[in-house]
Amino acid sequence: xxxxxxxxxxxxxxxxxxxxxxxxxxxxxxxxxxxxxxxxxxxxxxxxxxxxxxxxxxxxxxxxxxxxxxxxxxxxxxxxxxxxxxxxxxxxxxxxxxxxxxxxxxxxxxxxxxxxxxxxxxxxxxxxxxxxxxxxxxxxxxxxxxxxxxxxxxxxxxxxxxxxxxxxxxxxxxxxxxxxxxxxxxxxxxxxxxxxxxxxxxxxxxxxxxxxxxx
Amino acid sequence: xxxxxxxxxxxxxxxxxxxxxxxxxxxxxxxxxxxxxxxxxxxxxxxxxxxxxxxxxxxxxxxxxxxxxxxxxxxxxxxxxxxxxxxxxxxxxxxxxxxxxxxxxxxxxxxxxxxxxxxxxxxxxxxxxxxxxxxxxxxxxxxxxxxxxxxxxxxxxxxxxxxxxxxxxxxxxxxxxxxxxxxxxxxxxxxxxxxxxxxxxxxxxxxxxxxxxxxxxxxxxxxxxxxxxxxxxxxxxxxxxxxxxxxxxxxxxx
Numbered sequence: 001x002x003x004x005x006x007x008x009x010x011x012x013x014x015x016x017x018x019x020x021x022x023x024x025x026x027x028x029x030x031x032x033x034x035x036x037x038x039x040x041x042x043x044x045x046x047x048x049x050x051x052x053x054x055x056x057x058x059x060x061x062x063x064x065x066x067x068x069x070x071x072x073x074x075x076x077x078x079x080x081x082x083x084x085x086x087x088x089x090x091x092x093x094x095x096x097x098x099x100x101x102x103x104x105x106x107x108x109x110x111x112x113x114x115x116x117x118x119x120x121x122x123x124x125x126x127x128x129x130x131x132x133x134x135x136x137x138x139x140x141x142x143x144x145x146x147x148x149x150x151x152x153x154x155x156x157x158x159x160x161x162x163x164x165x166x167x168x169x170x171x172x173x174x175x176x177x178x179x180x181x182x183x184x185x186x187x188x189x190x191x192x193x194x195x196x197x198x199x200x201x202x203x204x205x206x207x208x209x210x211x212x213x214x215x
Numbered sequence: 216x217x218x219x220x221x222x223x224x225x226x227x228x229x230x231x232x233x234x235x236x237x238x239x240x241x242x243x244x245x246x247x248x249x250x251x252x253x254x255x256x257x258x259x260x261x262x263x264x265x266x267x268x269x270x271x272x273x274x275x276x277x278x279x280x281x282x283x284x285x286x287x288x289x290x291x292x293x294x295x296x297x298x299x300x301x302x303x304x305x306x307x308x309x310x311x312x313x314x315x316x317x318x319x320x321x322x323x324x325x326x327x328x329x330x331x332x333x334x335x336x337x338x339x340x341x342x343x344x345x346x347x348x349x350x351x352x353x354x355x356x357x358x359x360x361x362x363x364x365x366x367x368x369x370x371x372x373x374x375x376x377x378x379x380x381x382x383x384x385x386x387x388x389x390x391x392x393x394x395x396x397x398x399x400x401x402x403x404x405x406x407x408x409x410x411x412x413x414x415x416x417x418x419x420x421x422x423x424x425x426x427x428x429x430x431x432x433x434x435x436x437x438x439x440x441x442x443x444x445x446x447x448x449x450x451x452x453x454x455x456x457x458x459x460x461x462x463x464x465x466x467x468x469x
Contacts, residue, residue: 017311021285123413125338129466154466200291
């Protein structure tokens with residue numbers, strides 16, 4: 001049986017090796033590319049991302065990848081955005097200057113609060129392991145990339161901004177940070193975004209990647 | 216409640232995992248890859264690789280080690296030692312690291328913090344500080360594994376470094392490092408009170424209870440440990456269980 005093939009979008013920034021190795025560990029054959037034509041015909045695509053929102057959008061635009069990624073949504077190709085790659089799925093971000101995103105899931109990216117609900121100051125960036133809990137009005141995990149995961153399982157987060165989907169039904173999982181719910185995973189049709197790093201979350205994250213490779 | 220991170224610190228010299236006292240008198244422990252994998256299987260929250268001699272020679276050998284680790288270790292990795300430019304940071308991140316820790320190069324050129332943060336985000340930049348106590352409630356910044364004085368006050372440097380874009384502080388007490396006498400709680404508490412970014416306490420972990428004390432009394436966000444793990448005096452699982460029983464927030468891991 002041939003291995004499932006996963007295309008990882010490479011804009012030359014950040015740690016792609018871990019994403020690649022994580023997917024390979026889950027049985028995938030991984031191809032790194034910045035070619036729109038390769039993305040367009042892919043069976044599965046991962047959009048990783050490290051760095052600033054505006055830089056990442058610019059990097060995608062320079063490589064003419066924006067229309068290719070947007071076409072994936074219409075084609076129903078499974079797409080997984082990780083960390084900044086998840087935030088890029090939304091309409092726009094407030095990071096530094098307001099910047100338009102890919103617009104695949106309605107909503108905005110806003111800074112994490114500097115104060116906890118208790119009034120205490122809160123550490124930003126949010127760095128560390130937080131439990132994944134079902135979003136309040138969100139979708140059931142059954143049939144999603146989280147279907148093999150249980151509520152409360154911890155994943156690794158490393159971020160200063162957070163995604164706020166306009167439609168609560170697009171929220172899949174939250175984590176609680178400083179007493180507030182923060183979007184940990186969002187999904188719309190075949191598009192999923194994880195604020196945490198599944199490739200850095202031990203078995204909890206590998207289960208998500210395995211599901212992505214299997215679907 | 217936030218989860219305090221349990222971090223295994225691996226000091227590296229050439230191909231070997233090493234351990235010293237006060238960052239000196241280095242002894243060879245063994246293979247970094249074997250130890251890293253053991254800690255991953257024990258449920259470590261994060262790995263911290265420090266190339267101990269890199270800053271003396273302006274080089275970093277960790278690339279191959281990291282690429283190897285990325286094959287079977289799926290937790291975050293931070294790398295420090297000898298990172299002097301955005302290009303150095305780029306190479307290390309491409310080899311599988313999630314964060315880079317900078318010390319010597321940041322002291323000589325603080326703008327490097329900003330340059331790396333602008334490209335990869337503040338969350339990728341860890342300001343590594345080697346602190347030695349010089350008077351009550353006063354600590355001086357050292358570089359090159361506690362060998363070189365800088366004349367900088369730790370608190371001033373922490374404030375400056377975070378204003379330049381550092382997203383996390385790795386705070387190593389040179390006085391306590393390798394001594395098993397517990398963390399310098401005053402130092403950690405003084406630093407955590409000054410900054411809004413997470414602080415990793417390093418240097419002095421002798422027993423599981425030290426981790427609880429530095430998180431509770433020092434407000435540390437993460438605890439780096441080496442000796443206690445390398446010499447198998449405790450496992451990550453035992454330390455996690457102790458911390459949990461003491462009421463500390465830690466990641467659930469089974």
